[in-house]
Amino acid sequence: MNFDLTEEQKAVQAAARDFAQTELLPGVIERDELQKFPAEQVKKLGGLGLMGIMTSETYGGAGMDTVSYVLAMEEICKIDASIGVCMSVNNSLVCWGLEHFGTEAQKQKYLKPLASGELIGAFCLSEPEAGSDATSQRTTAVDCGDHYLINGTKNWITNGNSASIYLVIAQTHPELKHKGINVFIVEKGMPGFVVGKKENKMGIRASDTHSLMFTDVKVPKENRIGDDGFGFKFAMQTLNGGRIGIAAQALGIAAGALELSLKYSMERKSFGTEIFNHQAIQFKLADMATKIDAARLLVLKAAYLKDQHKDYTEAAAMAKLFASQVAMDTTIEAVQIHGGYGFVKEFHVERMMRDAKITQIYEGTSEIQKLVIGRELFK
Secondary structure, eight states, rough: OOOOOOHHHHHHHHHHHHHIIIISEEEEEEEEHOOOHHHHHHHHHHHTTSSSSSSOOOGTTTOOOHHHHHHHHHHHHHHHHHHHHHHHHIIIIIIIIHHSSSOOIIIIIIIHHTTSSSSOOOOOOOBBBBOOOOTTOOOEEOOOOOOEEEEEEEEEEEETTTTEEEEEEEEEEEGGGGGEEEEEEETTTTTTEEEEOOOOOSSSSSSEEEEEEEEEEEGGGGGOOOSTOHHHHHHHHHHOOOOOOOHHHHHHHHHHHHHHHHHHHTTTTTTTEEGGGGGGHHHHHHHHHHHHHHHHHHHHHHHHHHTTTOHHHHHHHHHHHHHHHHHHHHHHHHHHGGGGGGGGGGSSHHHHHHHHHHHHTTTTTTTHHHHHHHHHOOO
């Protein structure tokens, strides 16, 4: 085992941390308050190469490894998890899926602008009655020869309104169940495609979460990714990598909360001394730091396995399960350490606590991660 980062990985980590501190920290509270999508900041993120960090340079990406990606995600999410999820979806689900399973024509037309950050992508799997049970797709895609007609509704779509390119999972052959599902590249502005209401969320409020409606949306056959019936396998394989991204998001939230708590404990005084000197606070910080380090090792292990082209299904599920719990535990303690100040917005930790919860839900709930881990143990 080698716990040292390469010089390139250190450079990515430092660049992401600097960007987060200088570009994201100013205005992060206002964006949360107003539910304002950080369009300008996302553009700059693309300019740094972080919207297509794992995509080959051939297709406009930075051509870096998964370890670099999770290092950057952690630093971004220490400050703003809303931008982190936008970055995660674009990298893990959209760009990765297109590069690994798309045709050369699809890569040239769609992957290049997505990886460069010129355009933003969205991944459309969840529906009103198909969240954890992804096999129960009600959205349909009828084969009409040279095109498909898509009808249905997608829920809780990250980058729902800000995206230009949508990867839509739909059922073509109901009799084949999950083997009859396909995935399609849908462009914003296609007739019949409507972006629905924006969700008023507890956390990650600056991220762009919408419902999407499809009414006889005509999608050319060349916009289907993979062979007929490949859609479910596409979704599961991309979500495996997506879980690494969300685990890194959870890790970032937790690490950011610890940094703020440590700083506050060295400034705030009670009973004549900085509260850091009180054993009760030291024990809280010690527990937080230990859990965060354990989560970081799980996240980096999953990223490493992915880079080595080894099976990372179990590792990704473990990383997401554990890191998301650590994010909740740590942010709750961060609010407690801050006392009354932790309950007000200007000290950031209350936002982090709200942001942490979603990491236990999206891209596979914690319960689903346990099912995945259990199945892998029995293989």
